[in-house]
Amino acid sequence: MSAASSGKGLSFAALFRHELRLWWRGFSRSKAKPVDGLKAFLIGLTVLVVIHGLAWAFASGLAAKPVLANPANIIWLSGALLLLWFWMLSQALNSVTQALYSRGDVDLLLTSPMSMRKILTIRALALSVPVIFSWGFVLLPLANMMALLDNPHWLLAYPVMISLGLAATSLGLLMTMGLFRLIGPARTRTAGQILAVLIGATAFIAMQSQALLPESWTESASAYVHSLSDPATFDQNALRWLPARGIFGDLFAVSKLIISAGSLFIVSVWLFGGSYAAHVAAMAGATERARPREIVLRQTAPFVTGVRASLMRKEWRLLQRDPWLIGQVLLQLIYILPMGILFWKGSSMPGAPSAGLAPMLVMLSGQLAGGLVWITISGEDAPDLVAAAPVARAEIIRAKVLAATLPVAVILVLPIMALLLQSAWVGLWTLAGCMGAALSATFVSLWMQKPLPRRTFGYRQKGSVVANLAETALNFCWFFAAVELIWLSYRVILPLSMAAILLFTLYRWSRGRAEAQAFL
């Protein structure tokens, strides 16, 4: 209790630990009780070993011939790091708005006898940890293996990644503050999250650009890189090459990078800190204060009669009025587009030039249905109201599932029609695959449901790791099933039986759980 008596509050390290613990709990929130130390250590070790194994396989390919720090390599690596950094920025923006709006402890910390700057510095540092580790998790093991197989200088990827993460977090703070000034607290949350989605999606599409763009474009791009890398004109001291040169072993570049990222971080925390308390107060108020101009509907729509009609109407209204959710749906469409085009280009069949799209549609169907059914079933703000109504639970669930899957059908109907017109064979199997994927995603969402107020959870983040993994695995099963069916291979038995086994296991498992509910 020395902290309380000293009057200075928690130490820097203690507060940082508290922040990290909150992050970790949020990350692994499915666990009702904490995993014991040894088990967590063993799981962590296994994951590390597996990732290092994969990294080793990849690195041994890369390191087959020495990777030189020539201008061309520096430019390519810089490009990759830039995209990576945009990804980090997207995540930083997201976590800054989340942390400001949804952590209930801000008032507590602000009223405690600790300096504002200390609190904010720690919070920002803690925010940068997941930003660094989202990709660091994959890339740092690769750096380890490259250091083993090629040259120790690859280990400098550590300070470089940390600097990039800090810079992204700083910019996230500054952008949030800018948005705040520009459009006010009420809209900053949504705008920040949409901005995060856009930046992330742009980075993702740029990563795929080589596969997507027509060949003449990629050729001119490599010609451009070639002209840049002309030793006569290549200015290797330019700031933009700094991170890449750091990874290639330039200690001077690394220290410059650390110093600039560190100062950017300090400056933005300092700038943000000045108005932090005011921001937090305004943001807390923003969710409670009425905003008549925005929320008033012009008129009352005529009522509908009946349980199913009114339930479906209510679910659609709630889906429509969730800009974050709509952003996530669009993002899934954006993410799946590059892959769709890849398949389209790579595989066509006589009579059905777009057959390659079919598996992507199946995948999309499963993902969208999984997300929407999950949020309509589990995201119920007034579960007691629905439970107290004179309606059988099965009827409620049927109406909700229908409300959630109809939008998916609307999105998919045109592409499936197009496929049907090209070839009845391809079209019908696509339809069957889409329905199978949507149905199995629905079942997973039903078995794993966890009633929560809607604003407290994300669209794709299921209540448990198992549910997320199962759904992804099932989507892949249906994806491959569609591929095998369309190309008429007996191997279709494999993904289909996998899907059946997965569904059966989940069914048994969820029935054994206390929170599993009576269903259908």
Add this chain to the structure above:
Amino acid sequence: MTDPLFASHVPALALRGLTKSFDKIAVDHLDLTVRQGELYALLGPNGAGKTTSLRMVAGLTKPDGGSIEVFGINALSDPIGAKRVVAWVPDEPLLYDKLTPMEYLEFVAGLWNVPAAMSQPRAADLLKLLGLWEQRNSRCEGFSRGMKQKAALAGALIHEPRLLILDEPLTGLDAAAARQVKDLLQERAKAGATIILTTHILEVAERLADRIGIIQGGKLRAEGTMSELRGLIGSEIAQGFSLEDVFLELVAGSAALGAAA
């Protein structure tokens, strides 16, 4: 109503031996009868089992034992039949942030299968009565606590329940809103509805209720009109006692009894 089930001698609510335990016993063989058209207040200290008992009546919690009859309908064997005539209003308003009061009332009316031709004008009347008409097309997320509570109450009344159950209905309401809610409840009781409410505000029970039940440790300790409860203390000066005195005396007395036993 010509339905014999709703004949006036049938109690609105009859609990017999109702029992529920979670980690410890919450409701302990509770017997309770509420007559039709009565405004009944259930009074008790925190953790006495008030909310658990009423949640079981609303069909939200399954009892371990005992029976629940709502207007003669067995709520355990025919839960949907019982739910048709009951409305449940908890202390945390059951609302949707992103819906307007009108849309909310449409949804609730739909759940109870009230035809749109009836529910839409009724919704307008209720919102006018509760002073929410101006906000009828604004989303509930911007509402104050009192407005949310009133919107939830409108939702409970939209299907004209014969039995209205309210858990701490006046919590967090300002004086004006509390007055509106109290007036509305009394008006509904006069119109023939049966109302059960829990409260820890003794004055509310004293002023509103026809009969008061005092519950502690999951059991009904005392029951009666205000003057009957005063008589229970058996003191000459009891006539000057407020309900608070009676309540504290009874709760302390039964605690002492429990300790002695």
